[in-house]
Structure formats: C-alpha cells, structure tokens
Amino acid sequence: MNDPTPTGNPAIEAMSPDPSSGMLPGDAVAIDVRDLNHSFKNHQALHQVNFQVMPRSLHGFVGPNGAGKTTALKLICTLLQPQSGSVQVFGKDVLKDTKAVRQQIGFMPDHFSMYRQMTVTEYLDFFAAAYGLAVADRRTVIGDVLALTDMDGRADSPINGLSRGMQQRVGLARVLINDPDLLLLDEPASGLDPRARIELMEILRALRQMGKTIFISSHILSELAELCDSVTIIDRGRVKYTGRMRRLLEQNTESSMYRLTIAEPQERFEERLLGLDEVDSVTRVEETLEYRVTCSSQITSANVLLAAVLNLEVPLESFQKDLRHLNEAFMDLTEQGVR
Ligand SMILES: Nc1ncnc2c1ncn2[C@@H]1O[C@H](COP(=O)(O)OP(=O)(O)O)[C@@H](O)[C@H]1O
Ligand SMILES: [Mg+2]
CATH class of the missing domain: 3.40.50.300 (P-loop containing nucleotide triphosphate hydrolases)
Structure with missing residues (x-):
C-alpha cells in the first residue's frame, strides 16, 4: 500500500x-x-x-x-x-x-x-x-x-x-x-x-x-x-x-477464486476445467452445477479465465468472483476477532 x-x-x-x-x-x-x-x-x-x-x-x-x-x-x-x-x-x-x-x-x-x-x-x-x-x-x-x-x-x-x-x-x-x-x-x-x-x-x-x-x-x-x-x-x-x-x-486475495454455474451437466467438466493453464483447483459444490475455481496466479483476471472457460464451449449460466474471503479481510482490518 x-x-x-x-x-x-x-x-x-x-x-x-x-x-x-x-x-x-x-x-x-x-x-x-x-x-x-x-x-x-x-x-x-x-x-x-x-x-x-x-x-x-x-x-x-x-x-x-x-x-x-x-x-x-x-x-x-x-x-x-x-x-x-x-x-x-x-x-x-x-x-x-x-x-x-x-x-x-x-x-x-x-x-x-x-x-x-x-x-x-x-x-x-x-x-x-x-x-x-x-x-x-x-x-x-x-x-x-x-x-x-x-x-x-x-x-x-x-x-x-x-x-x-x-x-x-x-x-x-x-x-x-x-x-x-x-x-x-x-x-x-x-x-x-x-x-x-x-x-x-x-x-x-x-x-x-x-x-x-x-x-x-x-x-x-x-x-x-x-x-x-x-x-x-x-x-x-x-x-x-x-x-x-x-x-x-x-x-486480500491470495489467489483468485471464482464461482461458475453451468446450465446442464457436462461430461468430464471438472477435468476439462483443471486442464486449463490458468486453473489451479476445482471443487464442485455438492450435487449442483456450481463449481469453485481457484487460479494459480493472483494476476489471472476474470476476463482471461472467462475466455478460457468459454472456449470449452459449455452452456455457462453464471460466472463471478468468489468474495467469501472478504469476511476474513474485514476481521483482520477491524480486529473484531480479539474483542
Ligand atoms: N448520543 C450518544 N451519546 C453517547 N454515546 C454515543 C452517542 N451516539 C453514539 N455513541 C457512541 O459512539 C460510538 C459510535 O456509535 P455509532 O456512530 O452509532 O456507531 P455505528 O453506527 O458504527 O454502529 C458507540 O460507542 C456509541 O455507543
Ligand atoms: Mg449506526
């Protein structure tokens, strides 16, 4: 800073x-x-x-x-x-x-x-x-x-x-x-x-x-x-x-995390996501069509990842940055945890 x-x-x-x-x-x-x-x-x-x-x-x-x-x-x-x-x-x-x-x-x-x-x-x-x-x-x-x-x-x-x-x-x-x-x-x-x-x-x-x-x-x-x-x-x-x-x-992000949802099940989708250069890990949210994707580098921008996912030609329904880590950042900044 x-x-x-x-x-x-x-x-x-x-x-x-x-x-x-x-x-x-x-x-x-x-x-x-x-x-x-x-x-x-x-x-x-x-x-x-x-x-x-x-x-x-x-x-x-x-x-x-x-x-x-x-x-x-x-x-x-x-x-x-x-x-x-x-x-x-x-x-x-x-x-x-x-x-x-x-x-x-x-x-x-x-x-x-x-x-x-x-x-x-x-x-x-x-x-x-x-x-x-x-x-x-x-x-x-x-x-x-x-x-x-x-x-x-x-x-x-x-x-x-x-x-x-x-x-x-x-x-x-x-x-x-x-x-x-x-x-x-x-x-x-x-x-x-x-x-x-x-x-x-x-x-x-x-x-x-x-x-x-x-x-x-x-x-x-x-x-x-x-x-x-x-x-x-x-x-x-x-x-x-x-x-x-x-x-x-x-x-406040150590790595870039994204959430994406597809419209219908795709064969070997997790594997194909993992095959992308930008992608480090993939977790499927239990029994849904939502996937959490972590990128290997903090500099992977949403645009780059989105372009790569679109290249897989799947019916993408939603794509967004995962903001869950924000609560931790907030706790650190505000010292709420030690009160
Ligand atoms: N009229 C007031 N008299 C005495 N203390 C007050 C008064 N208004 C707010 N405070 C105190 O000032 C601090 C900040 O309050 P406030 O501005 O209402 O916080 P927030 O809106 O972020 O919850 C709190 O400790 C609160 O108890
Ligand atoms: Mg208030």
Whole structure:
C-alpha cells in the first residue's frame, strides 16, 4: 500500500482523484472529511477521520457496530456539528454553509419512523409539502420518485401493510423528493431478505447512473463489495482503509477464486476445467452445477479465465468472483476477532 494519509496509518490508501474516477473539470469532491474528531461526553467516537468520496461514485462505509458510522453520517448531513476537523460537501463547509449543504443531500437514517397508517402517497406528499413544493408539483415529483424506486404500483397502499424491503424503498423515495445530488444511507440493507437487498442495490446502481453520489453504510463488507466503487472501513472511530474497492479485494486475495454455474451437466467438466493453464483447483459444490475455481496466479483476471472457460464451449449460466474471503479481510482490518 502506498500514499499514507496524514493519520500516518500505513493501512490507509489516500484516494486522490484520478482520470478514471469520473471527475469532470470544476467538480468538487462530493464528501471531504479532514481530521474529524467527535466525542460524546467521555467517549471519543471518531479519531482523526480522513476520507474523500468522488462525485457520482457509490462509496461504502463499513465497520462493526459501534465503529462510528452513524456519528460520521450525522456530521456529514449536518445533524451534528464537528468539534474539530472539517467536513465539506461539494466544496461547501457543513458549519459555514449548512443550508446549501442541506439542499444537496438526502439522508436516510437507520431507523426512521413511518407514519404507518398513511398510504405511500400521503406519506410522500407530507414531506413534499415540508420541502415547500406547490400542490401541482407535488403530484409530479411523487410520481417521479415512485418510478425511481420501482414503487409505481404501491402508491395507494397503506405503509403498515408493506414488507420491510418495500418500506425501505418508501424511505428512499422520501429522500429523493428534493432531488439531492448526494444520498447518505445508513445501513439501508440491514434486515432485508436477499431478494429485497438485490433489488435495493439495483435501484442504487440506477440512481448512480443518473449522476447521484451515494454514500452507504453497512456492517457487512461483502454486502457492498460488488456494489461500491470505493470504500472506507472504520473501526472504533479510526479509518482502517479508504480507497478503491477493487484494490481492497485484490490485496486480500491470495489467489483468485471464482464461482461458475453451468446450465446442464457436462461430461468430464471438472477435468476439462483443471486442464486449463490458468486453473489451479476445482471443487464442485455438492450435487449442483456450481463449481469453485481457484487460479494459480493472483494476476489471472476474470476476463482471461472467462475466455478460457468459454472456449470449452459449455452452456455457462453464471460466472463471478468468489468474495467469501472478504469476511476474513474485514476481521483482520477491524480486529473484531480479539474483542
Ligand atoms: N448520543 C450518544 N451519546 C453517547 N454515546 C454515543 C452517542 N451516539 C453514539 N455513541 C457512541 O459512539 C460510538 C459510535 O456509535 P455509532 O456512530 O452509532 O456507531 P455505528 O453506527 O458504527 O454502529 C458507540 O460507542 C456509541 O455507543
Ligand atoms: Mg449506526
């Protein structure tokens, strides 16, 4: 790892804007946190926290419970004031330019109270009115945010009859009402079943495509590994890693592991996979058509392996990097194991 930040922690990769990050000339960094400290009475929740989030990126904020994620999110969204250090959102200081910052952000807290007896439309209309939108505009905006969150068909449903996944989407629709450039989402995927989680990730990808910057927290690294471009890992108030997700994944894989599934059984398939130059070992997941493949060299990229597998002319159904090792990396970084 290189480029230690001013914290002096060698585990930190400073994240400087680069041409591939999607920065346009004149763009301000979406979130710029410098030397941030925050204490509650005798307890220091954040220690010299530094990280940056590029505009139009999906940035994960990961740490175990109590790490300081919610505290940092509240400082960024102006619900708490920095005691020392600074936070800027699109170049505006949260203390000096609070109002301008608020206009550009949408914050979804981890627990938010819903007015459960209301319908989805009544709930959204209440917040649209709070933002000062005229009645006629409110109708259009509510239609737009329901479409964005894939909730078109639920406009008249009472909120208390919706699943948790649907309620999370109503929460997301709510924070989209003022068309914010930056979404701050505090553990939105916790408590969701796998399908609801995948659907939520799809919506977040679509919002990023529209040009929004998304800052999303979680206590599970693997949950965000495929979604996020970049990530900050925090433990007991200290940043342990900040930088590209890809680099974190590469640093923490001794060999490249992939999972692939074929559509129908193939004769001698394991043997043929093992015959590929790139492949070191193959394990078939019991009685399924899923195979775990380890490559001999860390530099074997997904493209190279995929091309080799396609050459075998088998009906390939899925192909992905195996991210199970990530939990171990996370444990190492956060010292959870010794707590
Ligand atoms: N209002 C508060 N008063 C006192 N301590 C707090 C308060 N909010 C958070 N803390 C403490 O600060 C630390 C970080 O909390 P938090 O930011 O909620 O972590 P996370 O969101 O990562 O679980 C925890 O030790 C927590 O107990
Ligand atoms: Mg929290």
